[in-house]
Every structure is written in C-alpha cells, then in structure tokens.
Amino acid sequence: MINAPRGTRDILPRDVVEWQMIERKIREICDRFGFEEIRTPIFEHTELFQRGIGENTDVVEKEMYTFEDRGGRSLTLRPENTASTLRAYLQNKLFAEKSLNKLFYIGSMFRYDRPQAGRMREFHQFGVESIGEMNPAVDAEVITLAWDFLTELGLTDLELRLNSVGCPKCRPQYKEVIQKYFRDKLPELCHDCQSRFDKNPMRLLDCKIDSDKFTDVPIITYYLCDECRNHFETLQKLLEAGGIKFKIDPKLVRGLDYYTKTAFEIRYSPLGAQSAVAGGGRYDGLVEELGGDSTPAVGFATGIERIILALEQQDLLLEKLPSIDCFIIALGDLAQIPAFKFLTDLRRDGKSVAMDFAGRSMKAQMKQASKSGAKFAVILGEDEIRSNMVTFKNLETSDQELIPVEKILERI
RNA sequence: GCGGCUUUGGUGAAGUGGUUAACACACUGGAUUGUGGCUCCAGCACGCGUGGGUUCAAGUCCCACAAGUCGCCCCA
Numbered sequence: 001m002i003n004a005p006r007g008t009r010d011i012l013p014r015d016v017v018e019w020q021m022i023e024r025k026i027r028e029i030c031d032r033f034g035f036e037e038i039r040t041p042i043f044e045h046t047e048l049f050q051r052g053i054g055e056n057t058d059v060v061e062k063e064m065y066t067f068e069d070r071g072g073r074s075l076t077l078r079p080e081n082t083a084s085t086l087r088a089y090l091q092n093k094l095f096a097e098k099s100l101n102k103l104f105y106i107g108s109m110f111r112y113d114r115p116q117a118g119r120m121r122e123f124h125q126f127g128v129e130s131i132g133e134m135n136p137a138v139d140a141e142v143i144t145l146a147w148d149f150l151t152e153l154g155l156t157d158l159e160l161r162l163n164s165v166g167c168p169k170c171r172p173q174y175k176e177v178i179q180k181y182f183r184d185k186l187p188e189l190c191h192d193c194q195s196r197f198d199k200n201p202m203r204l205l206d207c208k209i210d211s212d213k214f215t216d217v218p219i220i221t222y223y224l225c226d227e228c229r230n231h232f233e234t235l236q237k238l239l240e241a242g243g244i245k246f247k248i249d250p251k252l253v254r255g256l257d258y259y260t261k262t263a264f265e266i267r268y269s270p271l272g273a274q275s276a277v278a279g280g281g282r283y284d285g286l287v288e289e290l291g292g293d294s295t296p297a298v299g300f301a302t303g304i305e306r307i308i309l310a311l312e313q314q315d316l317l318l319e320k321l322p323s324i325d326c327f328i329i330a331l332g333d334l335a336q337i338p339a340f341k342f343l344t345d346l347r348r349d350g351k352s353v354a355m356d357f358a359g360r361s362m363k364a365q366m367k368q369a370s371k372s373g374a375k376f377a378v379i380l381g382e383d384e385i386r387s388n389m390v391t392f393k394n395l396e397t398s399d400q401e402l403i404p405v406e407k408i409l410e411r412i
Numbered sequence: 413g414c415g416g417c418u419u420u421g422g423u424g425a426a427g428u429g430g431u432u433a434a435c436a437c438a439c440u441g442g443a444u445u446g447u448g449g450c451u452c453c454a455g456c457a458c459g460c461g462u463g464g465g466u467u468c469a470a471g472u473c474c475c476a477c478a479a480g481u482c483g484c485c486c487c488a
Contacts, residue, residue: 006479058486062413080488109488114413117481118488125488256487265488276488303488331446362446370448381446395448 007113007121018308018317025153026106026126033145035104035128040084042108046074051289052083054257056199063111077110082258082283082299083290085129090292100132106304118274118306127280127301131287134296136231139262139282140238142298146266146278147244153307154316158277159267160244163220163252164232165202167260168285170225175201177218205251219250231261258283262298268310277310278302322373326412327395328355329365331381339380342390342408349409370395376412 004010011019030037046066053060065077078084085103088094094101106126113119128145130138143160150158166174178201186194196203205217224232239246246264254263263281271277280300287295311317326346330339339355346353354372356365362379369377379391384402392411393400403411 003479063486111487113486115480116483119486123488127488254487273483273485274488279488301488306488329447361441363448364441366446366448368448377447379446383446391446393447398448400447 005121007115009120009122018311019304021318022126022153022304022307023106025149026104029145029149029152030104030128033102033141035102035130035145038085038088038103038105039107040078040081040088040105043075043077044084044087046076048083048087048290049076049079052086052258052286053080057257059111059256063113065110065112079111080109080256080301081105081107081125081127082129082286082301085127085299086131086287086290086292086297089129089131090287090290095132095292095295098132100130100138102128102130104128116274118271118303118309120305124304125301126304127299129297129299131297132295134231134284136235136262137238139231139235139298140242142280142300143239143264144242144244146280146300146302149302150266150277150307153311155268155277155307155310155314157268157270159269160246161249161252161265161267162236162239162246163249163263164224164228164261165253165259165263165281166220166224166228170223170228171202174218174220174223177223178202178204181218202253205253217251221248221250228261235262254279254281258286258289260284264300266302268306270313271306271309274303274306274309276303277306323352324354324372324374325351326353326376326378327365327369327372327374328353329362329369329377329379330355331362331365331379333359334382334385335380338385342378342380342405346409346412351409351412378408 027037046064049064050060055061059079064079067075069075085105089101089103104127107124108122109125110122112121115121126149128142130142143162147158147160165171179197182197182201182204186197202220221229221232236246236248249265252263252265254265259281261282261284264279265276266278267275268277269275278300280298282296282298284296285294287293287297308317328339328343328346330336336359343353343355354369354374356368360368362381366377375395377393377395379393379400381391384390387402388405389402390405390408391400392403392408
C-alpha cells in the first residue's frame with residue numbers, strides 16, 4: 001500500500017463541492033472587484049524565491065521543496081505565489097498594457113513543515129496582487145476584497161489586524177530603537193529572539209514567548225516617516241468609510257521580507273495555532289528587487305484549507321445534492337442493449353441519467369434509483385421490449401404507466 | 413525542526429495478557445422468483461498503523477518507525 005505523501009491530501013468527490021463553492025465565490029468576487037486570473041508555473045528557479053521572499057526567512061531557509069532537474073537547474077516548488085506573479089508581470093511586460101494590474105490566482109503551494117490541521121505541505125491559496133499604484137485606496141480595495149470574500153462565504157467572528165511596518169526610509173531608525181531597547185535585556189530573551197536580534201530585530205515584537213514580558217516596547221507607529229504615517233492614516237479612514245472594522249496591532253510583523261508600509265492579517269481564532277486565515281500587505285520594493293522598475297504593489301493570500309476548517313466549524317458547508325433526472329432499470333440480458341441506447345440518447349438530449357451495470361435484481365435497482373435522487377425511473381424488461389414500450393414511473397408519487405419509447409424524453 | 417497525545421473493518425467504536433475481536437451504522441444478498449419505506453434473516457476485520465521484542469499465550473506489555481492530532485516554531 002502506497003499512501004499519499006505526508007502533508008498531502010486527496011480531495012474526494014464528497015468534499016469537492018466545498019472547493020467548487022469557494023472557487024465560484026473567488027471568481028465572482030474578483031470579477032466584481034476587477035481582478036483578473038493569472039496562472040503561473042508550479043515550480044520556478046530557486047533564485048526567484050530566494051530574492052523575492054528573502055534569503056534569511058524561515059520559508060526560504062528551511063521550508064522549500066528544492067530540487068535539481070535533469071539539466072542541472074535548481075528549481076523550487078512555489079512556497080507562495082507573489083514572487084511568481086511579479087515575475088510573470090515583468091516577463092510578459094504587463095506594465096505596458098496598463099498602469100495598474102489587478103491579478104488573482106488559485107493554486108497549490110508547497111512548504112516542508114510539520115503537518116497539522118490547517119497546515120499541509122501541499123496547501124491551496126487564493127491570493128490577489130494589485131501592481132502599479134501607491135495610493136492607499138489600493139490597499140483598502142485589496143483588504144476589502146479579502147474581508148468581503150470571507151464574510152460572504154458566511155464566516156463570522158473574524159478579526160482584521162492592521163499595522164504599518166514602515167519603509168526603507170523610516171524602518172532603519174526604528175530597528176535601531178528596537179535594538180537599543182532590547183540590548184540590555186538580551187539575556188532574558190528566548191533563543192530565537194537572540195539570534196534575530198541582529199538579523200531582523202522587528203521579529204522580536206511578535207515572539208509569543210517574550211512579547212508578554214515587555215509591555216513598554218517602543219511602537220513603530222511613532223517612528224514612521226511622514227509618507228508612511230499619511231499612508232497608514234488614510235488607509236484607516238478608507239477602511240472606516242467602507243465599514244470594515246479593524247484593530248491596530250503594532251506587533252504584527254509579517255515573516256516575509258518584502259513587506260513595506262501596510263501589513264494585515266485576518267484571523268479566525270477558533271482555529272488555534274493556525275488562526276491566520278488571510279494575510280498580506282504592501283511590498284513596494286519587490287518589483288525592483290526582481291529586476292523591474294520601481295513599482296508599488298499590494299496583495300494578500302488566503303489558505304483555502306483553513307477557510308474550509310472555519311466553514312466546517314460554523315456548519316456552513318453544503319451537502320452534495322444529487323442531480324439525476326432519470327434512472328433506467330434494465331431487467332434481464334435482453335434489456336441491456338436497448339437500455340444502454342436509452343441511456344445514451346437521453347444523455348445526448350441533455351438529461352442526467354443513470355443506470356446499474358451490475359445486472360442486479362429489480363428490487364436492488366429500485367433501491368438504487370430511489371437513493372440516487374432521480375425523479376423518474378424507466379423500467380425496461382422483456383414485456384416492454386416485446387411491445388416496444390417502457391414502464392415510466394414517477395418515483396415521488398409512485399404512479400406508473402406504460403408509454404411508447406419515443407415519449408420518454410417529453411415526460412422527463 | 414522540538415514536545416505531548418492518539419492509531420481496532422467503509423464509519424462510530426467495545427475489548428482486566430488467555431477460547432471463534434462485542435455492538436451500532438453503512439454496504440451486499442434474501443424473505444415463493446418484475447417495484448423503492450419499515451421489519452426480519454444472512455453476509456461483511458485470516459486481523460487490531462508498520463516492524464521487532466517479552467511471554468506457554470499480545471489488540472492488550474516493551475522498543476523502534478510511520479501517520480494523524482495538539483502545542484511550539486512558521487505561516488495562509
């Protein structure tokens with residue numbers, strides 16, 4: 001027996017309705033918001049992610065599925081889709097067609113992590129990238145899309161957390177402030193925090209172990225440059241105008257290097273450790289980092305598995321409804337071929353028709369017809385064949401009558 | 413990558429180291445041979461995550477591995 005690799009999962013017919021429902025909602029809301037779908041390769045040159053996500057992030061350092069292909073290239077299964085989307089944007093010169101490109105994607109991502117509910121090695125994200133505009137209205141549009149998407153699926157008890165992580169102009173000063181604050185407290189910090197102190201001091205803020213010990217940590221909001229501060233304040237006004245409630249969280253620091261200014265996260269806390277259902281922000285330096293002209297951009301991604309967990313918890317998932325118009329019951333060997341002909345003809349006429357191929361008893365086939373949800377049964381046995389008629393039965397009322405074969409279609 | 417817990421059929425599960433692994437649901441077949449429900453009857457784990465070990469005897473004890481799950485980490 002070979003099982004699916006650890007951290008992967010089959011999406012079975014009984015579950016697939018949920019996925020289809022979510023995908024339908026994604027396409028519908030993206031259409032309303034003016035976002036267009038883009039599909040990028042599942043794997044890319046490893047370098048794309050190293051440069052895009054950041055060399056010393058956890059994702060790049062220890063979570064990537066990297067392999068060498070037969071031509072000696074180092075390739076990586078995409079751990080997220082922002083870098084790929086921007087790569088495609090640059091490679092295909094989408095910037096030449098319009099100044100603002102609004103793109104969305106749905107697909108598998110891969111990270112080598114220890115699996116848990118809501119954290120798979122192959123997982124699915126829906127995400128959005130809005131490339132080419134620095135106006136905070138674009139941030140607000142993207143956040144609103146994320147929020148409306150989740151709430152229109154029916155989810156409640158969501159929490160939007162918002163922060164600004166500054167930009168290359170103001171962040172260095174803030175980092176110094178942080179380092180100054182923590183320098184003499186270094187011995188009290190956890191191992192991770194000590195190693196992050198030099199590399200990425202802002203990450204000290206959202207450390208779960210240490211964050212409660214220090215309540216007077218200097219807050220980035222006070223150290224933002226004028227541009228970042230204005231951007232942040234305008235964004236808040238825009239979200240308020242759109243009726244979206246948020247909570248400012250100065251400790252929200254995202255783990256991917258590319259974020260600037262806006263950072264946000266939507267949480268559904270009953271999911272425990274995997275409560276982040278959506279996350280994103282602005283990354284004004286990333287296009288340039290990937291070799292393009294300096295271009296501002298904002299985006300987010302949501303984890304579809306986590307959304308499904310949340311929907312399950314709130315009992316919002318649909319039952320799979322059978323949609324069978326008619327069930328054909330063939331009795332005896334003689335009936336098999338004409339029955340198959342009816343089956344095929346009716347299907348070609350656009351009807352959803354089923355029949356049993358196991359040669360079972362009438363009783364068994366009736367049971368099957370009943371369970372299938374079909375409204376009508378067409379019974380074809382030796383008597384019917386002799387008279388070139390079929391027994392047409394309404395499974396809801398149990399009425400049945402003998403009708404000529406050519407009348408079947410008009411009765412269904 | 414670290415720590416805790418869990419692992420019996422399609423499903424939910426019972427099972428003080430000792431005869432043929434309970435029960436329920438689901439599924440399949442049947443109840444005078446062409447009709448759905450109910451009821452009744454029958455069938456349905458050669459094996460208890462995998463591999464070792466202890467023992468006269470292991471689903472029950474020990475070890476290792478695997479998978480799942482919770483927390484950490486990370487993130488969506």
